[in-house]
Amino acid sequence: MRTMALQPNHLVPYGILLFICFISSVISTNHGCNKMDHDSLRSSFDMLSRLNWSSSDCCHWEGITCDEDGRVTSLLLPSKGIQGGISPSLGNLTHLSHLNLSQNQLSGPLGTGLFSSLSHLEVLDLSYNQLSGELASIPSIYIRVVDLSSNLFNGTTPSSFLKHASNLSSLNVSNNLISGQIPSTICLSSSLVKILDFSKNEFNGMIPLGLGNCSKLEVFRAGFNSLSGTLPSDLYNALTIQEISLPSNKLFGSISDNIVNLTNLTILEIYFNQLSGTLPSHIGKLSKLKLMLLHFNNLQGFLPPSLMSCTNLVELNLGFNRLEGNLSALDFSKLGQLAKLDFASNHFTGVLPISLYSCKSLGALRLSSNDLEGQIQPEILSLESLSFLSLSWNRLTNVTGAMKILMGFKSLGVIIISRNFLGEELPDGDANTGSVFKNLRVFGIADCQLTGQIPRWLSNLKKLEALDLSSNRLTGSIPGWLGNLPSLFFISLNNNSFSGELPKELSRLQALQSQKAAPHGHGYFELPIYTQRTNASITVLQYNYLSNLPRAIYLRNNSLSGRIPIEIGHLQLLHEFDLSVNNLVGDIPNQMSNLINLERLDLSRNHLSGGIPASLSNLHFLASFSVAYNNLQGQIPSGTQIQGFNATAFEGNPGLCGSPLPNHCQQANGSSITKNTEDGHDNGHEIQWLHFSVAFGFIIGFWGVCGPLVLSRSLRFAYFQFLSSVKSRFFG
Ligand SMILES: *[C@@H]1O[C@H](CO)[C@@H](O)[C@H](O)[C@H]1NC(C)=O
Ligand SMILES: *[C@@H]1O[C@H](CO)[C@@H](O)[C@H](O)[C@H]1NC(C)=O
Ligand SMILES: *[C@@H]1O[C@H](CO)[C@@H](O)[C@H](O)[C@H]1NC(C)=O
Ligand SMILES: *[C@@H]1O[C@H](CO)[C@@H](O)[C@H](O)[C@H]1NC(C)=O
Ligand SMILES: *[C@@H]1O[C@H](CO)[C@@H](O)[C@H](O)[C@H]1NC(C)=O
Ligand SMILES: *[C@@H]1O[C@H](CO)[C@@H](O)[C@H](O)[C@H]1NC(C)=O
Ligand SMILES: *[C@@H]1O[C@H](CO)[C@@H](O)[C@H](O)[C@H]1NC(C)=O
Ligand SMILES: *[C@@H]1O[C@H](CO)[C@@H](O)[C@H](O)[C@H]1NC(C)=O
Ligand SMILES: *[C@@H]1O[C@H](CO)[C@@H](O)[C@H](O)[C@H]1NC(C)=O
Ligand SMILES: *[C@@H]1O[C@H](CO)[C@@H](O)[C@H](O)[C@H]1NC(C)=O
Ligand SMILES: *[C@@H]1O[C@H](CO)[C@@H](O)[C@H](O)[C@H]1NC(C)=O
Ligand SMILES: *[C@@H]1O[C@H](CO)[C@@H](O)[C@H](O)[C@H]1NC(C)=O
Numbered sequence: 001m002r003t004m005a006l007q008p009n010h011l012v013p014y015g016i017l018l019f020i021c022f023i024s025s026v027i028s029t030n031h032g033c034n035k036m037d038h039d040s041l042r043s044s045f046d047m048l049s050r051l052n053w054s055s056s057d058c059c060h061w062e063g064i065t066c067d068e069d070g071r072v073t074s075l076l077l078p079s080k081g082i083q084g085g086i087s088p089s090l091g092n093l094t095h096l097s098h099l100n101l102s103q104n105q106l107s108g109p110l111g112t113g114l115f116s117s118l119s120h121l122e123v124l125d126l127s128y129n130q131l132s133g134e135l136a137s138i139p140s141i142y143i144r145v146v147d148l149s150s151n152l153f154n155g156t157t158p159s160s161f162l163k164h165a166s167n168l169s170s171l172n173v174s175n176n177l178i179s180g181q182i183p184s185t186i187c188l189s190s191s192l193v194k195i196l197d198f199s200k201n202e203f204n205g206m207i208p209l210g211l212g213n214c215s216k217l218e219v220f221r222a223g224f225n226s227l228s229g230t231l232p233s234d235l236y237n238a239l240t241i242q243e244i245s246l247p248s249n250k251l252f253g254s255i256s257d258n259i260v261n262l263t264n265l266t267i268l269e270i271y272f273n274q275l276s277g278t279l280p281s282h283i284g285k286l287s288k289l290k291l292m293l294l295h296f297n298n299l300q301g302f303l304p305p306s307l308m309s310c311t312n313l314v315e316l317n318l319g320f321n322r323l324e325g326n327l328s329a330l331d332f333s334k335l336g337q338l339a340k341l342d343f344a345s346n347h348f349t350g351v352l353p354i355s356l357y358s359c360k361s362l363g364a365l366r367l368s369s370n371d372l373e374g375q376i377q378p379e380i381l382s383l384e385s386l387s388f389l390s391l392s393w394n395r396l397t398n399v400t401g402a403m404k405i406l407m408g409f410k411s412l413g414v415i416i417i418s419r420n421f422l423g424e425e426l427p428d429g430d431a432n433t434g435s436v437f438k439n440l441r442v443f444g445i446a447d448c449q450l451t452g453q454i455p456r457w458l459s460n461l462k463k464l465e466a467l468d469l470s471s472n473r474l475t476g477s478i479p480g481w482l483g484n485l486p487s488l489f490f491i492s493l494n495n496n497s498f499s500g501e502l503p504k505e506l507s508r509l510q511a512l513q514s515q516k517a518a519p520h521g522h523g524y525f526e527l528p529i530y531t532q533r534t535n536a537s538i539t540v541l542q543y544n545y546l547s548n549l550p551r552a553i554y555l556r557n558n559s560l561s562g563r564i565p566i567e568i569g570h571l572q573l574l575h576e577f578d579l580s581v582n583n584l585v586g587d588i589p590n591q592m593s594n595l596i597n598l599e600r601l602d603l604s605r606n607h608l609s610g611g612i613p614a615s616l617s618n619l620h621f622l623a624s625f626s627v628a629y630n631n632l633q634g635q636i637p638s639g640t641q642i643q644g645f646n647a648t649a650f651e652g653n654p655g656l657c658g659s660p661l662p663n664h665c666q667q668a669n670g671s672s673i674t675k676n677t678e679d680g681h682d683n684g685h686e687i688q689w690l691h692f693s694v695a696f697g698f699i700i701g702f703w704g705v706c707g708p709l710v711l712s713r714s715l716r717f718a719y720f721q722f723l724s725s726v727k728s729r730f731f732g
């Protein structure tokens with residue numbers, strides 16, 4: 001009771017305080033906001049947004065802060081859905097120090113004089129808009145932070161840009177269309193610069209000298225431009241630097257030994273360039289280095305042993321260079337943090353280094369396309385976190401031992417060991433190995449000339465999504481149980497000696513039947529499952545998503561016989577289907593026309609007979625098609641897009657006639673027309689024409705709305721054409 005009575009008394013001093021606060025706030029806002037600022041704000045934003053700016057005192061508006069004189073000092077309206085151009089009257093807010101209009105839909109150019117009167121500006125953030133035109137000069141001497149990234153700015157940086165910015169600490173203009181030289185003399189104005197991000201623009205020319213004057217520089221990014229020349233010599237004077245990120249340019253020359261002076265460096269990424277020379281021999285002095293990404297260059301020579309002293313390395317990627325040397329002679333055992341190692345496509349020799357197996361954090365390992373020999377050692381099982389393993393294109397032996405050992409892994413999601421074990425026999429394995437490889441999603445052992453059959457243990461891999469056994473000498477039939485693997489959507493068995501019928505059980509493949517049944521290629525792999533380098537290093541495509549693979553069944557060049565099962569029509573999600581160069585007989589089943597997502601269908605070089613079903617014209621996405629060299633007969637369905645394919649798609653069928661083949665059909669000789677009539681395509685010609693024009697209209701209309709989707713389909717298609725021809729060389 002007593003304590004309760006006391007409380008009001010205790011509150012009295014607070015009450016007075018609150019009252020004083022209230023009075024003083026009333027007094028200070030009595031000034032109201034400056035009229036010019038008020039009017040400028042109204043005219044700048046009123047029409048552009050649905051801001052709640054109803055009261056008369058603009059200092060109380062959302063996003064606005066004033067000083068005691070009622071002048072607007074900060075305008076913070078990120079992510080407010082503001083549209084339209086930046087009004088010149090913003091320049092009337094002459095006391096503005098913080099301007100943040102990030103993540104709106106602002107467009108149009110910055111007026112050249114816009115910032116000239118904003119002489120108190122300290123922080124400017126216009127990132128994530130659609131602003132265009134040239135960058136405007138920012139003459140404020142107080143400016144500290146400038147973020148103009150993720151817009152559409154173009155042209156070159158004006159020479160006066162940030163010339164007087166003696167306190168500048170961070171500049172981000174990444175992700176625009178800016179060209180010309182990088183303004184690296186910025187540090188002559190300000191010695192306080194910590195962050196410079198010029199990446200993802202069209203900057204060209206050399207990286208000029210000037211960075212050496214950035215005595216506080218921590219982050220320098222200029223990747224994904226067209227920069228050429230060597231790394232600037234004074235970069236090595238920026239002793240405080242922590243991140244050098246220059247990927248995807250045209251930089252050449254070597255990495256100077258002086259880089260070891262940059263002892264705080266944690267990120268060094270200069271991949272996709274033309275760097276040459278050897279790695280600095282004392283690179284181990286960079287003990288803080290976490291990321292070293294130098295793949296796709298022309299680095300050569302031996303790896304310096306001191307590299308293994310970079311004990312904080314998390315990711316080391318030296319793939320696609322010309323490095324050499326005996327890997328077994330290197331001691332990886334100190335790289336306890338290493339999670340990802342990629343040495344693909346170099347000239348490394350020796351056996352798999354045992355010391356590598358002490359890198360307990362290793363999750364992804366790619367040593368493909370080197371000259372490694374010997375066997376996979378049982379010690380590899382100590383890599384408990386390993387989920388990605390690619391060793392293809394080496395000279396490993398003992399596939400029986402390899403499979404036995406690898407089956408000891410619980411975690412593996414990807415195994416690609418193609419082009420090793422030449423001519424050995426693929427072990428059938430133990431039927432009881434059911435519980436192994438629980439997480440295996442990609443298995444590739446192609447191009448090995450392996451004998452034997454499809455191993456039975458595969459039937460337990462409920463998560464298997466992609467299987468590549470192509471270009472071996474496997475025999476026996478294609479097991480029906482493949483159809484029970486619920487996630488499988490990519491099967492390549494090309495170039496083997498499989499015989500027997502095409503099992504109708506394949507039509508059960510859930511991942512090829514309905515989107516819901518199984519997620520298709522979800523997730524991201526730590527390393528690419530597929531790499532493609534075209535035109536001698538001009539373009540490089542790497543695919544880390546399994547969804548980059550098509551939903552496909554490739555059975556080309558085997559000895560399959562019998563008819564194509566009509567059940568195949570259930571695989572509605574199939575995008576590519578290749579049955580060419582086999583001994584298949586019978587009709588092309590009408591049900592094939594249910595495969596409405598097909599982009600590529602190759603039935604050439606079999607013994608198929610009968611007519612070409614007119615219903616195949618339902619396959620609107622079909623971009624590649626061949627039935628060449630069979631015994632097909634009758635008229636090529638007229639008035640359908642099937643006729644749009646090159647005559648080579650139909651050649652080698654003496655009984656086929658009509659466009660695009662040069663031979664005309666005899667009126668009386670119409671077995672295929674009759675057949676079509678039987679199948680319910682009476683009055684075929686008119687209906688087909690109608691169908692065709694409807695389809696055509698649909699495609700035109702569709703293009704307008706969903707152009708990018710269609711485009712990406714056709715791009716994907718082009719790439720998979722390529723994939724099918726060279727896949728085995730690059731897979732993994
Ligand atoms: C607009 O702001 C005023 C005062 O700032 C407030 O009282 C009012 O509820 C706000 N209206 C809306 C719709 O948010
Ligand atoms: C604000 O700026 C615009 C354009 O710079 C100018 O025309 C206008 O007179 C200014 N408004 C006020 C209230 O000063
Ligand atoms: C601008 O606002 C966004 C969203 O609140 C914020 O993430 C960003 O850091 C701000 N920019 C600056 C330079 O402070
Ligand atoms: C630069 O920053 C320092 C420290 O914050 C400050 O004292 C100085 O006045 C600033 N100079 C300019 C020109 O803004
Ligand atoms: C620069 O801005 C982009 C977004 O536009 C962001 O992704 C990037 O991390 C920023 N750079 C730095 C160094 O913060
Ligand atoms: C910059 O973009 C504008 C359109 O936004 C265009 O008119 C102008 O020609 C471009 N300038 C350069 C140098 O590309
Ligand atoms: C910039 O660096 C160069 C060489 O490191 C030096 O000679 C020059 O005095 C520096 N300039 C400024 C303004 O610090
Ligand atoms: C390196 O980083 C440490 C800790 O962040 C710092 O104390 C030191 O001054 C830095 N060294 C240089 C040369 O910047
Ligand atoms: C940088 O490294 C070179 C070569 O190792 C050395 O000669 C030079 O003195 C170093 N500079 C600094 C500032 O430590
Ligand atoms: C590679 O190095 C290991 C260990 O130093 C050695 O045993 C082996 O003979 C070397 N192999 C080659 C091909 O030089
Ligand atoms: C193949 O590897 C297994 C398991 O490591 C081993 O037991 C076997 O001796 C090896 N075979 C040959 C021929 O080296
Ligand atoms: C058909 O394909 C062949 C071989 O690809 C080619 O030489 C020919 O020019 C093509 N004909 C037409 C009409 O496109």
